[in-house]
Amino acid sequence: MQQLKRLTIGAVLSIFSAQLLAAPALITNEQKQTATQLMQTALKSDLGMEIVTSLTTEIGPRLGGSEAEKRARDWGLKLGESLGFDKTQVEEFTMPFWDRGHLHISLTSPYQQELYGTALGGAAPTKKSINADVEYFRDIHALAEIKDNSLKGKIVFIDGDMMVKSQTGAGYGQANQRRRIGWQHAQRGGASALVVRSVGSDSHRFPHSGMMSKDGEKWAEIPVIAISNPDADHLRRLHNLGKPLSISLHSESKWKGEVSSGNVILDLIGSEKPDEIVLIGGHLDSWDLGTGAVDDGAGIAITTAAAALIAKLPKRPKRTIRVVMFGAEEVGLLGAFAYAKQHEANLNNHVLATESDFGAQTIWQLESNLNPQATLLIDEIAKILSPLGIVRGGADVPGGGPDIIPMAAKGVPTIRLNQNGRDYFDLHHTPDDTLDKIDPDELAQNIAAYAASIYLIADSDVELKP
Amino acid sequence: MQQLKRLTIGAVLSIFSAQLLAAPALITNEQKQTATQLMQTALKSDLGMEIVTSLTTEIGPRLGGSEAEKRARDWGLKLGESLGFDKTQVEEFTMPFWDRGHLHISLTSPYQQELYGTALGGAAPTKKSINADVEYFRDIHALAEIKDNSLKGKIVFIDGDMMVKSQTGAGYGQANQRRRIGWQHAQRGGASALVVRSVGSDSHRFPHSGMMSKDGEKWAEIPVIAISNPDADHLRRLHNLGKPLSISLHSESKWKGEVSSGNVILDLIGSEKPDEIVLIGGHLDSWDLGTGAVDDGAGIAITTAAAALIAKLPKRPKRTIRVVMFGAEEVGLLGAFAYAKQHEANLNNHVLATESDFGAQTIWQLESNLNPQATLLIDEIAKILSPLGIVRGGADVPGGGPDIIPMAAKGVPTIRLNQNGRDYFDLHHTPDDTLDKIDPDELAQNIAAYAASIYLIADSDVELKP
Structure with missing residues (x-):
């Protein structure tokens, strides 16, 4: 330079x-x-x-x-x-x-492995630790098709694709839908929590935070966590191998007045x-x-x-x-x-x-x-x-x-x-x-x-x- | 390719x-x-x-x-x-x-900020959380000159330099001295814990783990934590501004038989x-x-x-x-x-x-x-x-x-x-x-x-x- x-x-x-x-x-x-x-x-x-x-x-x-x-x-x-x-x-x-508070998230099936995640802005806390089976969705469009209360007791994972690098940032708005409104579908389905692939163009083990959107005047009543792109890749590969996934999650994020x-x-x-x-x-x-x-x-x-x-x-x-x-x-x-x-x-x-x-x-x-x-x-x-x-x-x-x-x-x-x-x-x-x-x-x-x-x-x- | x-x-x-x-x-x-x-x-x-x-x-x-x-x-x-x-x-x-166990490390003075760190292999746990003033050393040579028991109650930070990228990995052995034997000087000085700049050539917010060396047959009796290069840069800048630093640390790493x-x-x-x-x-x-x-x-x-x-x-x-x-x-x-x-x-x-x-x-x-x-x-x-x-x-x-x-x-x-x-x-x-x-x-x-x-x-x- x-x-x-x-x-x-x-x-x-x-x-x-x-x-x-x-x-x-x-x-x-x-x-x-x-x-x-x-x-x-x-x-x-x-x-x-x-x-x-x-x-x-x-x-x-x-x-x-x-x-x-x-x-x-x-x-x-x-x-x-x-x-x-x-x-x-x-x-x-x-x-x-x-306030984000403390988070712990790990894969518990098919084996124990730490995941690199962070709560999304506006997310609710886990009341106690959750350990639940994962329901995998290839993208938010797949999740949008679920019926009400069809995901009871599950942790929903919304995959997606890594953002393409661009001079203008094109693609951010579209990719960001899973971060913004993914929770509305997961909550409608009765899921215990939502995990989403981070909205980012890097392949590093960092989660990308960011605010969710309200549904009218209502914030999410479930925990919502973004995980890094390499972690999301890992879950996708395991899912594609037919492995049943489960995740353990403890999050303290909450509204504080x-x-x-x-x-x-x-x-x-x-x-x-x-x-x-x-x-x-x-x-x-x-x-x-x-x-x-x-x-x-x-x-x-x-x-x-x-x-x-x-x-x-x-x-x-x-x-x-x-x-x-x-x-x-x-x-x-x-x-x-x-x-x-x-x-x-x-x-x-x-x-x-x-x-x-x-x-x-x-x-x-x-x-x-x-x-x-x-x-x-x-x-x-x-x-x-x-x-x-x-x-x-x-x-x-x-x-x-x-x-x-x-x-x-x-x-x-x-x-x-x-x-x-x-x-x-x-x-x-x-x-x-x-x-x-x-x-x-x-x-x-x-x-x-x-x-x-x-x-x-x-x-x-x-x-x-x- | x-x-x-x-x-x-x-x-x-x-x-x-x-x-x-x-x-x-x-x-x-x-x-x-x-x-x-x-x-x-x-x-x-x-x-x-x-x-x-x-x-x-x-x-x-x-x-x-x-x-x-x-x-x-x-x-x-x-x-x-x-x-x-x-x-x-x-x-x-x-x-x-x-076993690495859970770690939490944050800067507590001049203000609260999370640090991205990890325990080094062989490190002892904190008995309870430590919150102590930081004694800054520009490199391991500066630390090596301290007198016995002159660092009582302190958390020692060994800075150093980011590794230069090279085809052969030249420089790793030398940089690695702070990871390998830094604890021996900190412990001799009576420090409560040691924090070192990671040995790595990246400027990402990842700590680099790695094993310490034994002193004869003895492993470290203090917690030893590596922090990422950007975190170490941050501490260096604050130190150079004359800000007194303190760090809070809780680490569960220990030997398990x-x-x-x-x-x-x-x-x-x-x-x-x-x-x-x-x-x-x-x-x-x-x-x-x-x-x-x-x-x-x-x-x-x-x-x-x-x-x-x-x-x-x-x-x-x-x-x-x-x-x-x-x-x-x-x-x-x-x-x-x-x-x-x-x-x-x-x-x-x-x-x-x-x-x-x-x-x-x-x-x-x-x-x-x-x-x-x-x-x-x-x-x-x-x-x-x-x-x-x-x-x-x-x-x-x-x-x-x-x-x-x-x-x-x-x-x-x-x-x-x-x-x-x-x-x-x-x-x-x-x-x-x-x-x-x-x-x-x-x-x-x-x-x-x-x-x-x-x-x-x-x-x-x-x-x-x-």
Whole structure:
């Protein structure tokens, strides 16, 4: 990646020189020069790595609603103050707290073997240890066909396939059905517990956690456990050999009442249009198994560092740049819904919103779906980002990131700086999501792209609303 | 790897044709033709994968001395019978049994975080849970300098460095000192427990298990735990920030008295010199965290499949080919010492011995350190193996493999078919040592090399002794 850094710095310089001669009207030469300087500075800066190193090391895992997430909010406030933001605050909200607790799961027939599993978010505990025969289903479609109460006393196992690695993360939503709603069929069948193949693209012995979906207002009344892909392969091979399987399971995961969480808000107040807000951010909470480096310490580092570089410019951009460190994303976008509700009255002041929450690999595409004039602005920004290896992308934008969904649903315009997600689902929600998985140069490329594009949007007079 | 398979089959054919014209005296044209056919058959055969799939799936993890290892011996006998070996037997021995039991280890200061650890072989249990301050040592050399009784009430952490990946596994012995004898210094210092950075070349959240060394006849009297490389990185970063560390630890690992183990012995009886034995093998036991695919299901599969292909030839080679599935290797080469003792009287009939116990990646080098005539034979064999990508290697042979050490010490000649070990210490002794890590084509290349070379040695009249 050292090579990328050198190449891109060189390319940034040459593009800048070439475009000085024939600048389009939507971006001034001075703005372009500033954006280019921001990119160069970002590519040479260690700030992003310093932020994500500090968050993952000094705070560690930070489950939504936990004491650790509170420490992370204090950390975020201090960070914002030290980096020169004009205004820093926490907006609190309340939420139900689910705690993973201790789990033990092992194969007991045809022989004793430990399985590497973890409870899925929202799962009920075992009242006492369960040891039951396994009913094998090749996928969730097979399970969906069962009759009510036909699985009494069984532990259901939903197999499936390992996710294919892809740049875009395609396939996650589909594979995730067994994690999201598998329990509804297993519970309808009267099963004692559900075990599912992890939703991930790795063949390591790590389970992937993640939240289940409610059925209306109801959470699962049975324990639901994800096991690693190699463990699922093992069960499949044994099943295919005709071996009767049984599993022993003890899980303490449960709901523990209402707690506090919050969103950390860091503002660079706009110099001309302070009420117009360009919102970027990531989520501050993480799953508890890893230290939340890739998901989403990286997003916090990328967006905070990008804004911090803009803060060092001699003058604030015209519009306000707001970094939101959302709370309790993993457990149901709770910070995002709280933000959209708490800011309902002034969401029409949010001229644009986007989130970094897809790891720390390089950004390869800038997508937008805006009005014609705004589209031209984004086209010009894409040209400025092109030395970073970023191409202009299509029109179908899925909401600007998970935490942007609630405000996008209320009309806030969005763009996406799409990251390469090829390795993302190797690490996603596993114990293996740790700092060593982040490449500093790839992180710096993200910061360069955010700094330049967000600066240009914030300093623009172009209207981004439909 | 499909490409390798096609290329090597083609290359085998062309080398064979070329050498028909000028065959050296030590190997006949007929022998060369047979060896070449064995290689071609091996590269196209699924037998090796079938064996390692069956062992890891139908038996699973098989700690030395466990009930699972007994099931593995029964499996080995049946396998030998089904593959046409002339004689199959188990030679039993007794051994002390160490059981890992349950472990819980977490960081408790500066905050609560789970650590991914495992007890090292031979470690004592915690009498009750320990929660103690951590004394950090950058490496074992720093720990070795402490004064007796200067670490009372502390948990010692020995850091170190992640192993560098290498083809030969260089660096393992040196890094392994903290695992082997670190406890002796910690115990001398009066520490309550020892935690060490895992000896491995991966940056995944898996601890690497492994046996400690005795101090004379004494095993450790304190708990000793290996933690994953990312966890060790985390502790190092916190230590470097000046944070006081404390750890909570509960471990049930302990010695549980004498049990039975055994070596499975499968013979192809020689057609002319049945008393002369060419011994190959692997070890049947595995660490309990994974399913022992790479260590050493692969070695069992490679050597058994190679001999099984030779068993299908119209005529047995002149000398006896013996496959030994050694028991209890991981816990101190116990099967190897038992074999050398039980066969003490006829070890001089063992004309050569070698073991496959370095994973499942391709063989790249054939090494020997034999008498001049035997060296010429091995030179010729290396030429025949060269289409597989195997080069002739140096003279310094470290004993033919771990289980060969005791018999090599008593004068049995050895060779090594050196495997590429680049990925070996990513998986070694971790939960991640599972079937999916084996590439079928790389495994087949190993079998091709073993089948050809062992056939040629067993069918030779060349004396291999000094």
